[in-house]
Amino acid sequence: MKKKIEFTKLVAAGNDFVLIDNRFLRFSRSALVSLTKRMCDRKFGAGADGLLAVESSSRADFKMRIINSDGSEAEMCGNGSRCFALYCAGLRNKSVADLKIETLAGMIYAHVNKDQVKVNLTAPRDLKLEIPVKINNRTLHVNYIDTGVPHAVIFTEGLPSMEIVDLGRQIRYHKIFAPRGTNVDFVEVTGAHNISIRTYERGVEDETLACGTGSVASALITGLKLEQARAIKSTDPVKKKFGVLTRGGEVLTIYFALKGNVFSDVWLEGKAGIVYKGVWHV
Numbered sequence: 001m002k003k004k005i006e007f008t009k010l011v012a013a014g015n016d017f018v019l020i021d022n023r024f025l026r027f028s029r030s031a032l033v034s035l036t037k038r039m040c041d042r043k044f045g046a047g048a049d050g051l052l053a054v055e056s057s058s059r060a061d062f063k064m065r066i067i068n069s070d071g072s073e074a075e076m077c078g079n080g081s082r083c084f085a086l087y088c089a090g091l092r093n094k095s096v097a098d099l100k101i102e103t104l105a106g107m108i109y110a111h112v113n114k115d116q117v118k119v120n121l122t123a124p125r126d127l128k129l130e131i132p133v134k135i136n137n138r139t140l141h142v143n144y145i146d147t148g149v150p151h152a153v154i155f156t157e158g159l160p161s162m163e164i165v166d167l168g169r170q171i172r173y174h175k176i177f178a179p180r181g182t183n184v185d186f187v188e189v190t191g192a193h194n195i196s197i198r199t200y201e202r203g204v205e206d207e208t209l210a211c212g213t214g215s216v217a218s219a220l221i222t223g224l225k226l227e228q229a230r231a232i233k234s235t236d237p238v239k240k241k242f243g244v245l246t247r248g249g250e251v252l253t254i255y256f257a258l259k260g261n262v263f264s265d266v267w268l269e270g271k272a273g274i275v276y277k278g279v280w281h282v
Contacts, residue, residue, distance in 0.1 A: 005280040007039070007046070010083035012117070012272040014209025014248025015049050017083050022053040022065065033071040039280060040069035046278065049204050050077065052084050054091075060102040062088050068203025076105035076148025078212015082117040082272040085110035090274075105148035118269040121213070122148050124220060127261060135170050142171065143221045147266070149202070150182040151217035159188040159196050165207055168200025185214040187222065195222050196245040209248030212268050219244055219254035220263055227258055237264065 008019045018039050020027075027035065036051040038044070050068045057063035064084045066074040074080075081101065089097040089112040099110045106122040128144040133152075143153040152171055156162065168184040171177070184200040197218050199211035219242035227238060237257040244252045255267040 003282045005035075005282060006277070007280055008087060008277050009046060009048065009275040010052075010087060010272060011275050012079040012082045012210070013212070013246050013250040013252055013270050015077075015079035015083075015211070016047070016275070017050055017052050017080055018046050018048045019052040019054065019083065019087055022055050027053070029073070032065065032067050033073075035280075035282070036067040036069065037071050046280070049201070049208055050074070050080060052080055052087075054084070054088065057102040060100040060107060062099065063102040066103075070203055070205055072203045073104070074149055074203055076103050076108075076122070076213060078119065078121065078148070078214075078216060078268045079210055079270070079272075080212070081108060081110065081119050082212065082268070082270065085112050085117050085119060086115070086272045086274070103148070108148075115271050115273055116269065117272045118267055119212075121216060121266045121268060124217075124263045124266060126150075127224075129221075129224075131176065133171060133174055133176055135167065135174070140171075144177075144182070145217050145220060147213045147217045147220070149213050150177065150180055151214055152177065152182045152184045153187055153218050153221045154185065155187050155189065157188060159186060159198060162186060162198070164198050164200055168207065169205070172200055172202055172205075183211065183214055183217075185211070185218045187218045189222060190245070192226075193241060194243045194245070195219065198247050207247065210246035210250065210252070212252065212270075215244040215246065215252045216254050216256075216266060216268050220256060220258075220266070223256065223258055224261065224263075234259070 053065035055063040109120040199214040237259040252270040
């Protein structure tokens with residue numbers, strides 16, 4: 001006997017997600033993994049980078065579960081959290097709302113203003129600069145930071161024409177980043193406050209059209225390196241704002257404060273939208 005599951009397809013900056021309300025469905029983790037693999041298949045399913053599940057929280061307005069298309073559970077997803085916040089604002093019949101959301105990476109906060117969604121991420125951690133990583137007898141200098149999920153950031157030129165999937169996969173699985181692995185962001189600086197980014201995403205195991213936490217990681221590392229190059233050092237936190245051009249063509253806005261090597265008040269902003277609603281037959 002088949003069961004009908006209502007779902008919503010959402011997109012933010014080219015990252016697409018299917019979302020279910022698990023407060024009532026009460027799927028176990030194994031059931032969510034099985035459902036995700038089938039629903040996210042782009043040939044035989046609805047097609048998505050991952051599945052978002054709304055769950056109840058005793059500490060926040062809602063709890064967000066994120067299952068990547070390969071069935072692995074992610075601690076955090078920047079663009080996914082913006083889609084999630086947009087949907088949850090709709091649950092309250094509000095086009096403008098402030099929400100507190102529980103995630104595996106910690107508590108995050110979201111401000112929804114119609115299709116513009118801004119999320120305040122958990123404090124970045126585990127910053128490491130210029131890590132030598134040997135790939136195919138070549139040493140790359142990789143920067144690393146955890147913005148809710150791990151990210152390796154590599155600066156390059158000629159980004160639009162680069163083949164990043166094979167190199168990204170090798171870095172993603174490199175022993176230096178074991179056992180968690182890492183997302184891999186290739187970044188080109190295009191202005192004093194602008195960068196372009198392409199991301200090989202862990203869990204999707206391919207390049208995606210955008211990555212919210214990767215855009216944040218790349219903006220943070222870029223801001224830090226530019227600040228280190230300044231002759232004048234500030235004793236107060238320096239407020240930064242970066243425009244990040246994604247592979248999908250949308251520019252995300254990243255806000256943060258920087259003092260020394262410490263980041264605070266990190267926000268990710270961009271558009272999010274509902275594409276369609278449907279019924280999945282299990």
